[in-house]
């Protein structure tokens with residue numbers, strides 16, 4: 083998120099706002115004149131702008147005008163003198179989000195800035211949902227079923243449960259359902275319930291009132307409110323704590339909810355799409371998932387096949403990702419030789435499409451030459467494949483996909499992925515950083531691999547609260563591999579799960 087700009091010639095006001103926003107973990111950038119802020123707009127923009135109206139040189143209204151002309155989506159809060167009604171009116175006429183009369187209560191100011199922030203993030207979501215949903219590729223019959231299902235489901239408002247292994251494209255499908263729905267011009271808001279600490283999840287979903295708990299210094303809208311009129315995508319729903327499942331069920335049943343610490347019932351006009359890589363029937367049987375919520379979510383189930391079940395799609399996906407990473411890095415896209423393509427098409431891909439995407443990023447940067455042969459692929463991958471029993475492991479899941487499977491059944495659900503290759507999960511960003519570093523200091527290449535592995539495993543463990551197997555799935559590597567690497571690299575804080 084970009085910083086909040088504070089523009090005021092009065093140093094004490096800048097200081098007070100900076101401190102109050104820092105307490106909320108919000109980054110700020112301050113300017114002592116409107117001129118400086120106008121200048122800075124040439125090289126960057128704020129998430130929200132807070133500006134005094136009367137300053138020497140250019141006024142806050144001039145700044146407001148400049149911002150609105152170039153970036154109409156940025157909310158601007160204008161600070162006016164207490165009795166200056168004319169200025170307040172001019173601010174609104176100029177497109178200000180709100181005005182703040184001096185002297186102001188700092189908590190109120192923070193609350194207002196939070197509201198403006200929610201508004202600007204909502205704008206971003208709308209933009210992203212409308213324009214930036216990446217294309218879903220797939221020629222395999224199982225994917226054609228998925229496309230047909232998206233077509234049939236997109237016009238309806240029905241709750242959809244998307245199941246499938248990690249990295250198989252569940253979020254992409256949720257975005258596509260939203261993009262082709264009548265809600266497309268409204269926000270698409272995603273929340274990974276497994277990535278948010280349990281204590282924060284409730285307020286993240288439903289928002290909170292000021293003072294609802296220690297540290298809640300301002301009212302905050304939750305994801306249900308942010309998604310108003312649009313779609314809320316709840317990823318990893320199987321990990322949601324039981325007490326929150328109860329609250330979620332209530333919203334889905336009667337369409338109303340309360341902010342944490344709030345007494346006013348709010349109406350939710352949101353389409354919910356949930357996803358899980360877990361077997362929810364097992365979770366219900368184990369008492370970890372509410373059966374009534376399960377039935378509420380499982381109205382329509384869309385099952386995404388694993389990449390192993392649609393290996394005929396590997397060539398088109400690989401070409402697509404090589405073109406994409408070439409474009410992102412500003413280099414010509416590499417090609418795979420027919421043998422290398424054939425080799426990839428026979429891999430297990432435990433991390434599914436995400437693993438293939440990361441492998442292509444790796445190839446773009448690391449493989450020598452324009453045409454990539456088997457020997458140019460990551461060493462671990464080649465070795466693991468060479469040592470794997472021949473023929474390749476058989477797959478238990480049938481290749482049929484999609485909807486509508488009878489509610490309650492998860493026929494063909496494949497459980498946790500098998501042990502697989504591990505050298506191809508570095509994300510594009512890390513690869514890019516490694517590439518830059520290696521160009522400047524070629525000798526670091528020898529140690530870079532280990533450092534990156536350690537850093538990425540730590541990040542994955544952090545996101546999965548130390549759960550080793552979940553971290554392995556996220557990284558697209560096997561359970562044995564992560565266990566071995568944790569030992570080799572001396573990483574602490576991992577647990578079996």
Ligand SMILES: Nc1ncnc2c1ncn2[C@@H]1O[C@H](COP(=O)(O)OP(=O)(O)OP(=O)(O)O)[C@@H](O)[C@H]1O
Nearest residue numbers: 216217218219247248249250251252253254435436
């Ligand atoms: N059919 C596809 N065509 C093109 N890109 C795809 C396809 N499926 C997945 N991807 C890409 O693969 C990556 C992983 O997909 P996505 O995040 O949707 O998976 P997921 O199932 O939601 O993963 P997780 O369970 O870990 O949340 C994304 O970059 C996505 O754009």
